Amino acid sequence: MKLSADRLPGQLAERLLPVYLVSGDEPLLAAEAADAIRARARAQGFDEREQLHIERSAAIWQDALGAIGTQSLFASRRILEIRMPTGKPGSGAAALLKLIAAAGDELLLLIITARLDRDAQGAEWVQAAQRRGAWVSVWPVEPAQFPDWLRRRAGAAGLELSGDALALLAEATEGNLLAAHQELEKLQLRYGSGARLGLDELADAFANSARFDVLRLTQAIAAGEAARALRILAGLRAEGDEPVRVLWWLVRALRGPRGGPQTVPMARLVARAARVDRVANGQSHGDAWDELALLCAEMCGRRTLPLPRFAALWQRARA
Secondary structure (H helix, E strand, C coil): CEEECCCHHHHHHHCCCCEEEEECCCHHHHHHHHHHHHHHHHHCCCCEEEEEECCCCHHHHHHHHHHHHCCCCCCCCEEEEEEECCCCCHHHHHHHHHHHHHCCCCEEEEEEECCCCHHHHCCHHHHHHHHHCEEEECCCCCHHHHHHHHHHHHHHCCEEECHHHHHHHHHHHCCCHHHHHHHHHHHHHHHCCCEEECHHHHHHHCCCCHHHHHHHHHHHHHCCCHHHHHHHHHHHHHCCCCHHHHHHHHHHHHCCCCCCCCCCCHHHHHHHHHHHHHHHCCCCCCCHHHHHHHHHHHHCCCCCCCCCCHHHHHHHHHC
């Protein structure tokens, strides 16, 4: 049978199959699927586990076949785990078919691979694995689905995140499931199950993370909170951050909605950002952090110092 990662727990609750193939390029979800299979197997007395990493050596396949007949003095039921990064056994295909056929009450076969391409999916050993057991295909979480995935993971960890906190965490981890999982673990350890977390709690938890500080900066700008934005910017400067990295995030923020009164035209903001870039790269005189402060204030809807040569250009554009 073929299963999604979401359906695997239900299948394991019904019965343990002799063969499982877990494939996919999402490390966290693939690891969790394999962990669930191992945990169910241990609960049924599969106390011994042997791992084989398949590369190009044919000798490894002989070792795998030898594991079929090896009896343990301490445990009669074993998990044979084969890790095959390419998903293509090559000359070991016949050996893999024998291993699939040998799996049963005393031997559970767990095969872990990267995503299988179209050719690999039609391979005889993949079909055999499905007939004798289950193929668990792990798919990445789409960017549009990532915030919902993150909310569910937070709930499973006993955490309730406000909308702003969830958006901040989603932005900071940039769709990386493993990174998001690790950050949620840190929050769970710090605040415990049942905690309700907002931006302040995330700011406290990640006080030493420049990535979270720069995201707090963009959120302050989106809310039109110039004073808070400038305080965060000053903190980034004190921590030795790079002006160019901060500028990159601000340019991203320019594409989104701006808070506060819309008194500063986009053309001026773009010109201001371009000046920051020139100053930061030594192409114009000035202090890049001072220019960033002006940019932040104007993104919040506050008029600041005249931009060199911008006033004349703007007047000409309006004429």
